[in-house]
Amino acid sequence: MASTMLSLASTTPSASLSTQEILKGKARLGSGRVGTLLNKEKGNPFIKAKSFGRISMTAAVNVSRFEGVAMAPPDPILGVSEAFRADTDVKKLNLGVGAYRTEELQPYVLDVVKKAENLMLERGENKEYLAIEGLAAFNKATAELLFGADNPVIKQQRVATVQGLSGTGSLRLAAAFIERYFPGAQVLISSPTWGNHKNIFNDARVPWSEYRYYDPKTVGLDFEGMISDIKAAPDGSFVLLHGCAHNPTGIDPTPEQWEKICDVIQEKNHIPFFDVAYQGFASGSLDADASSVRLFAARGMELFIAQSYSKNLGLYAERIGAINVVCSSADAAARVKSQLKRIARPMYSNPPVHGARIVANVVGDPALFNEWKAEMEMMAGRIKNVRQKLFDSLSAKDKSGKDWSFILKQIGMFSFTGLNKTQSENMTNKWHVYLTKDGRISLAGLSLAKCEYLADAIIDSYHNKFCNNVHWYYIPVSFDWILDPGLHKSK
Amino acid sequence: MWKCFSTRTSRCFSTSASNRTLKWWDRVAPAPKDPITSVTEAFLADTSPTKINLGVGAYRDDEGKPVVLQCVKEAEAKIAGCDFLESVSSAVSSKLVEESVKLVYGKNSDIIKEGRFAGVQALSGTGACRLFAEFQRRFYPESQIYMTDPTWSNHHNIWRDALVPERTFHYYHPDSKGLDFSALLDDVKNAPDGSFFLLHPCAHNPTGVDPTEEQWREISYLFKVKNHFPFFDMAYQGFASGDLDRDARSIQIFVEDGNVIGCAQSFAKNMGLYGHRVGCLNVLCNDAKQAVAIKSQLQQIARAMYSSPPIHGILLVSGILSDPNMKALWVKEVKAMANRIQSLRTTLRKSLEQLSSPLNWEHITNQVGMFCFSGLTPEQVDRLLREFHIYMTLDGRMSMAGVTTGNVSYLANAIHEVTKFG
Numbered sequence: 001m002a003s004t005m006l007s008l009a010s011t012t013p014s015a016s017l018s019t020q021e022i023l024k025g026k027a028r029l030g031s032g033r034v035g036t037l038l039n040k041e042k043g044n045p046f047i048k049a050k051s052f053g054r055i056s057m058t059a060a061v062n063v064s065r066f067e068g069v070a071m072a073p074p075d076p077i078l079g080v081s082e083a084f085r086a087d088t089d090v091k092k093l094n095l096g097v098g099a100y101r102t103e104e105l106q107p108y109v110l111d112v113v114k115k116a117e118n119l120m121l122e123r124g125e126n127k128e129y130l131a132i133e134g135l136a137a138f139n140k141a142t143a144e145l146l147f148g149a150d151n152p153v154i155k156q157q158r159v160a161t162v163q164g165l166s167g168t169g170s171l172r173l174a175a176a177f178i179e180r181y182f183p184g185a186q187v188l189i190s191s192p193t194w195g196n197h198k199n200i201f202n203d204a205r206v207p208w209s210e211y212r213y214y215d216p217k218t219v220g221l222d223f224e225g226m227i228s229d230i231k232a233a234p235d236g237s238f239v240l241l242h243g244c245a246h247n248p249t250g251i252d253p254t255p256e257q258w259e260k261i262c263d264v265i266q267e268k269n270h271i272p273f274f275d276v277a278y279q280g281f282a283s284g285s286l287d288a289d290a291s292s293v294r295l296f297a298a299r300g301m302e303l304f305i306a307q308s309y310s311k312n313l314g315l316y317a318e319r320i321g322a323i324n325v326v327c328s329s330a331d332a333a334a335r336v337k338s339q340l341k342r343i344a345r346p347m348y349s350n351p352p353v354h355g356a357r358i359v360a361n362v363v364g365d366p367a368l369f370n371e372w373k374a375e376m377e378m379m380a381g382r383i384k385n386v387r388q389k390l391f392d393s394l395s396a397k398d399k400s401g402k403d404w405s406f407i408l409k410q411i412g413m414f415s416f417t418g419l420n421k422t423q424s425e426n427m428t429n430k431w432h433v434y435l436t437k438d439g440r441i442s443l444a445g446l447s448l449a450k451c452e453y454l455a456d457a458i459i460d461s462y463h464n465k466f467c468n469n470v471h472w473y474y475i476p477v478s479f480d481w482i483l484d485p486g487l488h489k490s491k
Numbered sequence: 492m493w494k495c496f497s498t499r500t501s502r503c504f505s506t507s508a509s510n511r512t513l514k515w516w517d518r519v520a521p522a523p524k525d526p527i528t529s530v531t532e533a534f535l536a537d538t539s540p541t542k543i544n545l546g547v548g549a550y551r552d553d554e555g556k557p558v559v560l561q562c563v564k565e566a567e568a569k570i571a572g573c574d575f576l577e578s579v580s581s582a583v584s585s586k587l588v589e590e591s592v593k594l595v596y597g598k599n600s601d602i603i604k605e606g607r608f609a610g611v612q613a614l615s616g617t618g619a620c621r622l623f624a625e626f627q628r629r630f631y632p633e634s635q636i637y638m639t640d641p642t643w644s645n646h647h648n649i650w651r652d653a654l655v656p657e658r659t660f661h662y663y664h665p666d667s668k669g670l671d672f673s674a675l676l677d678d679v680k681n682a683p684d685g686s687f688f689l690l691h692p693c694a695h696n697p698t699g700v701d702p703t704e705e706q707w708r709e710i711s712y713l714f715k716v717k718n719h720f721p722f723f724d725m726a727y728q729g730f731a732s733g734d735l736d737r738d739a740r741s742i743q744i745f746v747e748d749g750n751v752i753g754c755a756q757s758f759a760k761n762m763g764l765y766g767h768r769v770g771c772l773n774v775l776c777n778d779a780k781q782a783v784a785i786k787s788q789l790q791q792i793a794r795a796m797y798s799s800p801p802i803h804g805i806l807l808v809s810g811i812l813s814d815p816n817m818k819a820l821w822v823k824e825v826k827a828m829a830n831r832i833q834s835l836r837t838t839l840r841k842s843l844e845q846l847s848s849p850l851n852w853e854h855i856t857n858q859v860g861m862f863c864f865s866g867l868t869p870e871q872v873d874r875l876l877r878e879f880h881i882y883m884t885l886d887g888r889m890s891m892a893g894v895t896t897g898n899v900s901y902l903a904n905a906i907h908e909v910t911k912f913g
Contacts, residue, residue: 023817063751063777064776065685067781068630069630069784071787075790092812121568127557129547131528165614167803169796169797172797270850318803319799332519336519339519341525342648345617345645346617346645347796348768348797349614350766351646351768352801353766
């Protein structure tokens with residue numbers, strides 16, 4: 001351990017450490033964490049000190065208080081991108097994080113965003129703190145985008161809107177609010193759901209349980225299971241719903257199913273809690289993608305809605321979103337907003353300005369707003385085309401007769417392929433296709449050019465019945481092995 | 492205190508929408524206003540032409556206008572048109588942390604060379620403190636935090652929301668309007684070994700009272716003996732003395748003595764990046780391996796709070812700090828800001844003395860950084876607001892950054908008016 005010279009100068013009478021106390025202190029230095037004193041000087045390091053003189057001694061550096069801190073597990077989603085970056089194979093394909101890519105598989109900065117930023121640069125705006133609730137122009141724009149400017153909830157000022165750090169930050173504000181005002185209430189989350197939902201509620205100390213959602217047999221919605229689980233939960237639970245483009249499955253309820261979900265939530269006196277991360281991205285239409293939220297609001301319900309502009313405006317790294325709480329009165333909305341602010345202040349004081357200004361500028365300018373809608377249709381359109389091509393490739397190459405149409409039925413950035421953990425690992429280890437272990441692929445990261453390769457990878461992984469623990473020892477009966485024995489990786 | 496909406500209450504669910512709107516939010520009381528931001532809110536609503544905002548600690552130029560530093564404008568121009576909208580790329584984040592940490596430990600520090608720190612970007616100072624508070628509770632669930640009396644009001648909120656109980660230790664001496672050093676040392680000595688302390692390394696907020704270098708040495712020694720954990724919140728590096736290195740000296744003393752520390756940094760004030768929320772948290776470690784572990788834990792805490800920090804501010808800061816010319820410009824601009832505040836302190840004090848104020852105003856120039864702890868009572872503060880449209884927090888803390896050559900006489904007169912009878 002390093003040792004350092006520790007010198008003490010007691011120069012003023014007001015320094016309350018007397019020589020005696022200093023020597024007592026030295027005795028304490030020898031115990032506990034500090035370790036042995038090293039005699040670096042000739043003679044005794046415990047030099048007799050004159051009053052108010054200098055005393056030198058050597059002492060070891062204190063051991064860190066956080067000695068026992070273990071390595072945190074890697075984030076399952078972000079960890080995929082890290083692994084992808086480390087892979088040197090030319091065929092590698094990143095279908096991990098839901099970040100939009102062009103056909104050339106490059107990140108895409110929307111034209112309207114560039115224009116908005118130029119406007120902002122020209123104006124030379126200042127960098128003062130936003131209010132705790134964020135940029136007023138942004139809050140107005142985001143609520144109107146979600147509900148429609150003419151919606152009664154907006155006209156009656158019944159929505160408490162607070163700018164948050166994208167979807168995650170907005171969800172966290174809501175979770176903290178639930179913990180404070182509804183202690184003991186649980187949140188029902190879909191099985192499966194976005195991985196970070198559980199982290200957010202855990203860290204906010206909000207208990208959660210799951211409702212059935214994904215049916216692996218149909219690769220579709222387990223509607224009966226969903227309704228049944230929502231009914232079985234204690235009255236007054238929160239139900240976390242994905243407004244559109246469910247993550248990770250891509251499976252959304254139909255409009256009729258949404259009505260039934262709304263019915264049962266009302267019966268049980270539950271509070272709906274929407275996570276709207278893909279408005280405009282699912283169908284290409286902002287209004288169509290908000291229809292589930294608007295349905296619930298139209299029923300006069302009180303609800304939470306978290307929004308994100310990471311995907312639909314490509315503002316991933318700017319961290320811009322909002323939490324909206326629809327209340328029964330304007331007074332309640334004002335009170336709720338004040339308490340959300342009280343949660344935000346000790347978290348980060350006030351939200352970041354840049355992304356908020358971009359959104360406000362884009363939405364506030366009719367020309368830019370229309371351009372945005374066009375770009376969003378383009379992005380959603382590219383994903384639909386890629387789905388079609390992938391489906392066509394799978395149908396053409398797969399001779400087993402398996403029905404791959406779920407690829408077309410699913411919506412949004414993601415597709416739940418139905419691949420299990422081991423099969424997903426095969427995708428990565430053999431084919432250098434990176435996806436999350438639940439078999440979720442991000443179609444935003446797929447180009448038309450790569451669809452055939454991906455189809456090969458999926459078919460290979462799907463049809464090889466790997467045994468979980470022993471697949472390195474199990475001889476796969478597959479064409480690959482027969483054609484190339486070198487692929488057999490036993491021992 | 493907060494009752495859950497009980498399922499034992501029986502209700503009839505009719506089909507009409509109005510009956511359906513059950514009163515979920517009845518129990519939600521209006522929150523008390525934040526004592527600092529509410530001052531700015533009130534100021535903005537005031538239409539008086541002579542109004543002065545001495546509330547929030549945000550730098551103003553001599554016209555009372557917010558400032559975007561020249562180095563920042565240059566950095567903005569450089570990054571305009573760069574496609575960086577993916578979630579924070581590791582390279583840029585690492586750059587920010589690397590450069591920030593140099594400001595704390597010195598660019599040639601062994602700590603940096605050996606990678607003996609866990610560093611993450613954070614949402615300015617608040618975010619850095621909150622990450623640390625959560626980390627502290629996670630690994631030391633029974634621990635408390637000792638804070639100076641007084642300290643920035645939001646410190647209490649941060650550790651409280653992280654569920655870490657707070658205690659205070661003596662700091663400010665209301666009679667001398669300086670440091671209550673012997674009481675401070677007593678409190679540090681009497682705290683149980685291994686306690687966590689929150690320290691301001693320079694330009695204390697709200698008092699402007701900093702220990703001298705010798706006093707810091709004594710405090711550091713005592714910390715070493717008691718095996719306390721010092722956590723530094725450095726929000727005003729450069730504003731105390733005008734010299735960034737000098738303002739970090741207290742931290743370096745603690746490190747030289749062998750203390751293992753944590754440090755929150757903010758670029759809100761010294762780079763004028765208030766609204767961009769850019770800062771850094773670092774925790775000293777035994778070795779690089781432990782640093783990786785601690786960093787992973789901090790990132791995990793952040794992931795469930797906001798996933799990743801906003802990129803724009805990070806690009807600006809890392810751009811400025813890694814370009815020697817821009818960094819040199821920045822250093823000059825920080826000095827200029829500190830100098831302006833220093834000269835207005837002198838002017839204000841002289842003006843009050845020239846008005847034959849019966850009170851002693853030495854503390855205006857003794858205190859350093861952005862704030863002056865004026866010693867004004869809440870009643871006097873209220874009078875200043877009502878009669879003179881001068882805004883400050885009720886504890887009498889004045890942000891000297893809001894004082895200009897244009898308004899200093901008006902301010903001196905106003906203060907004299909409300910204090911001339913003692």
